[in-house]
Amino acid sequence: MINNVLIEMRDITKTFPGVVALDHAQLTLRKGEIHALMGENGAGKSTIIKCLTGVYERDSGEVHMEGVEGNIYNHSTMDAQNIGIATVYQEVNLCPNLSVAENLFIGREPKTKLGTVDWKTMNRKARKIMDDLDIPIDVTKTLDNYSLAIQQMIAIARAVDMDCRVLILDEPTSSLDDNEVEKLFKLMTDLKNKGVGILFVTHFLEQVYAVCDRITVMRNGTFVGDYSVQELPRVKLVAAMLGKDFDDLAAIKAEGHSSFSDEVVVEAEELSHKGTIKPFNFKIHKGEVVGVTGLLGSGRSEMVRCIYGADKPTGGKLSMHGKELKAKAPIDSIRAGMGYLPDDRKADGCIGELSVRENIILALQARNGVFKRIPIKEQNRIADEFIKMLQIKTASRETPINQLSGGNQQKVILARWLCTHPDFLILDEPTRGIDIGTKTEFQKLVLEFAKQGMSVIFISSEIEEMIRTCTRMCVMRDGQKVGEISSEEGAMTQQAVMGAIAGGEK
Amino acid sequence: MNKKVLDRLNGNTLLLVITICLFFFMYIIGCIVYSGKGFTHLQTFLNLLITNAGLICVASGMTCVMLCGGIDISVGSLVAMDCMILAYGMGKQNLPCIPLILMILVIGLIFGAVQGFLIGYMKIQPFIITMAGMFFARGMTAVICTDQISITDTTNKLFYTWANFKIQLPAFLGYINKKGKLQVPFIRISVIIALLVVAATFFLLKYTKFGRSLYAVGGNQTSAAMMGLDTRKIKMKAYILSSFLCSIGGICYCLNTMSGSVQQASGFEMDAIASSVIGGTLLTGGVGNVIGSFFGVMITGTITTLVNTNGKLLSSWANIATAALLCFFIILQSVFAYVKNRSK
Structure with a gap:
């Protein structure tokens, strides 16, 4: 056994209707390390994290944590928090209608002697936390007054402040600018030196090499390997993620710009x-x-x-x-x-409950008008064509789009516009x-x-x-x-x- | 006004301020137009509290439920059932009133627990569940008794005394009537209860963990769960609270009407929802305040009083005025939301 192991997940399997999201995956996190979890979209990174934090319940497999007896089953985020696992997800999971201070402290508000919420202490503590992060904002204002990047920093501050032993950051940097990323990295290094184990999911390779110590690579719901950063140069990392020799970007360049x-x-x-x-x-x-x-x-x-x-x-x-x-x-x-693929696919693009087929057909139907319904056969043909052409990873064309990974959702939206020619x-x-x-x-x-x-x-x-x-x-x-x-x-x-x-x- | 005050006033707080201002504006208009008909007397204002004591309690509970993104349309029927239990128990069975009141409160808790369990844990739409609750309670009222039963001096002395007990305000607030007699303004027990309910709810929403959790769940349920709140339990508690406050409201209502009948308090749930909305509570949850709902009740009450004082108008004009106000406030909320998005 390796020393200093904080969390060990073994043989984790999780299936969703029609899809095996995790197939005997594993993950080891040590004390005082920043551990990158890498893989393509749909490789199962988010799923394995959610199995750890209690958002999903795994079908089988073992989870052990240092200092906690036996095989751990977290049934809710609360359970995970109680044993010291804090998580920041890619989407900001805060309440827009509450103040910044409340968002930092909800569920663990400072209390007065009478057991009531102590607003003064809460605001003071919140101000200190934000000042320490060098983000001077009014903590008594509601969250929706601030930009996505600041909201993300608040979410991270919340997780950090909870005396966690394990901090999971699921693509926290996608909405941050360079300056904010730097602040985050400094924070991460501080925590690492205090012995916190940090699990870091990102798509930016530079960031992995800037802060991480070890890398776990996943592909198609399976475990590929656990490497130290030194032994895995970029090219090898990409190759491991893709599972094939990297289709060099230079190839595109050679093709040149079309006239x-x-x-x-x-x-x-x-x-x-x-x-x-x-x-x-x-x-x-x-x-x-x-x-x-x-x-x-x-x-x-x-x-x-x-x-x-x-x-x-x-x-x-x-x-x-x-x-x-x-x-x-x-x-x-x-x-x-015209066709327009918006940048915020969650808010402007996907309709989560509708199937892949319905999402693809949407713009075409809208153009034709409500009364000229596209025959179902035609719909199926179009959907299948684009699923194949864009290599959309989905169980079927009738799968609700919110069960797809982010990249595949993006492809569906692209297909929506392409089919209107x-x-x-x-x-x-x-x-x-x-x-x-x-x-x-x-x-x-x-x-x-x-x-x-x-x-x-x-x-x-x-x-x-x-x-x-x-x-x-x-x-x-x-x-x-x-x-x-x-x-x-x-x-x-x-x-x-x-x-x-x-x-x-x- | 300096910038800081304006800054604080944005959006939701401003809505509350508008509600309160509107109430006083309407009341002053009433005082000017109907000064000859006693509108200026303090007692008219106090009567507003007395008649609406039940609704104030019910609207407080409704606000809590709406804050967490739900709705409770069973409250009107529950009030009717409570009144019927009291009237039937005292009038027909000669039961003492204190056990009956305790029974009603317990029924409220159980009623809310069942609805809350189905909504929170079984994840059924609150509208459907509370609609079932509405039919159930109304039906049970008829099962208990289909007659209209009055509570009088002879049926239950104690309850009768409570209902007619006048809590007099200091004499200098009174006025001399035409016969030269001093009229001292008074309120009734139900008003005290209602004001206590508002105060308690305000405290609960602002200063307890549960209260803040309601806002969190209403703001974004997924986030609330991710932040480690037990959203199922919070929702269940909200419905228990609503039904419990509704039972208290039922008692206040009965103290005022002193009777029980099947058709009593019909449409009460809609009055409560309307009051909450006028008071600045969003139907989508997460935003609102019980003080606003209190003034919401007072505004709808003032409309009714104005229409009644006029005497010539059909009482249905009160409904039309309420409808106009509802539209006004909902449009206002949308405008604020729009401005906020634009300024970001």
């Missing part, structure tokens, strides 16, 4: 939306892939929402195929041949939170569509990804389009793009 015709598909003149985006000009040709880049909040999403009509433009002119388009609502844009497709952060293998596939797909004559706007936080796929990039800063970089002059390099985003000063 496009001179036919203008969408043109915006002085289009603007009051309060979010200043007037901008934009033009996209048939078969062209254009990137929109800029920092989070620079107006990237707002720009495409304005073109799509999700936010009704307050000024300017938008034309499609040379004809002026007066979109009052997204449905007009859909009818004109749009002339113009907007992809807002289509690759966020999905693993590197799927990302590559996504990029290939985008180029494939462009070749077939579709015009695509592609937004991503990863500049490299955009350089590989786009022919042109629009640079946004502070709600304004500040420039365009074209690949033709060979000017589209990471430095050039970063420079443009930063405003040429850095």
Whole structure:
């Protein structure tokens, strides 16, 4: 036996109707280490964590924890908390209607001598916690006043403050910026030095190599291996996750950007939306892939929402195929041949209770109108076609979409737009939170569509990804389009793009 | 107003302030328009409390349930059943009133526990379960007795004394009537009970772990569970509380009407919901306050009083006014939510 083992999970099996989510998986976490849990979407990372924290109950297998007798069965998050396992999930699990302080302390509020909630102490303690993290906010205000990133930090602060021995962070960094990630890493290192075992799930390879000590790799619900960071360089890690030799990204580059015709598909003149985006000009040709880049909040999403009509433009002119388009609502844009994959797939895209098939068919049906129902046979054909084409991992086309992993949900939403055969497709952060293998596939797909004559706007936080796929990039800063970089002059390099985003000063 | 005060006032607090202001505004309008008809007398205001004591208790319970995202439409029937048990027990069976009151409270607890168990643990829609509870309680009322039974001096001396007991306020608040006699304003026991219920509920919601858990569950049930709260137990407790406060409300109601009949308190549940909504409680849960609900009751009560004082208007105008107010408040809530989202 290895020393210092804090948690040992062995032979964990968990099945959902039609899917084996975990097949004899295992996980070992030691004291005072940061342990990365890696795998593609749908590899079972979240499932094994939820089996540990009591959100799911495992079908079989053993869980042991140092200092706790016997085989542990957590029936609820409360049970897990009681033995010192605290968790921060990818989605912020806090109550938007309560104050920041309450969110930090609910379920374990400080009490006065009479046993009532001691608001003064609670607010004071909360203020101290947030100050320690260098996040100066008003803790008495309700949570929904703050950005997602701050909410995520509050969730982490809550977990940390509970004197946990095991801290599980399930993709906590996907909504944080670099500065906040750094704060988080500092916090994690502090905890590690205090002997806390940290389980860290992330898709960012750099982050793994920046803070982690050990890596457990999972694939398709099974355990692949437990390695120390030193013995597993990036290439090997990716290979282990994918289970095959890594389909090199360079292959895409070699293919090059597809050529496009001179036919203008969408043109915006002085289009603007009051309060979010200043007037901008934009033009996209048939078969062209254009990137929109800029920092989070620079107006990237707002720009495409304005073109799509999700936010009704307050000024300017938008034309499609040379004809002026007066979109009052997204449905007009859909009818004109646009498609839009929003960045917040949870809130704007997926309808969780509906099946994969229904989610795919949604936009097509909406375009045709309610009264021209698509025959079920046709629906099945379309659904099957896209499940195959995009390699969506689902038990069947009738599986509710919320049983799918994040990356696969994203593919379903993509299929929704593809089946309407749009002339113009907007992809807002289509690759966020999905693993590197799927990302590559996504990029290939985008180029494939462009070749077939579709015009695509592609937004991503990863500049490299955009350089590989786009022919042109629009640079946004502070709600304004500040420039365009074209690949033709060979000017589209990471430095050039970063420079443009930063405003040429850095 | 400086910025800090405005900042504090955003959204939900502002709704409460609007409710309270609206109440006083309506009341002052009443005082001006109907000054000749005794609207300015303190007693008119106190009568508002006396008539609505039962509803105040019921609305307090309703607020708790609505805060955790639920609804309880069984309360009206439960009030009717409580009144019938009291009237039948005292009027027909000559039972003493104290055991009967205790019995009603216990019935409230059990009634709430059953509904709460089915909603919390069996995860059935609260609307369906409490609708079943509504039919059950109304049916049981008829099973006990289909007649209208009055409680009088002869049926139960003690209960009669309680009902007619006047708690007099200091004499200087009174006025001299036309006959030159000093009229001292008074309230009844039921008012004291109702105010205690509001105070207790306020305390419970603000200063106890259970109270805060209600807000958490109403805000986001999944998150509440993830943060280690036992959402099933919290929901069950909420329904127990609602039915219990409803039973107390039933006693207050009976002290006021001194009778029991099958059709009594019909539509009471809707009055309670309307009062909570006017008081700023969101139907989706997580936002609201019992003080708001109290003023919600007072506002609907004032509307009724205004219509009655006028004398010429059909009493149904009170319903129409309530409907208009409900729309007003719901639109207001949406506007606030919209503004909040835009400003983010």
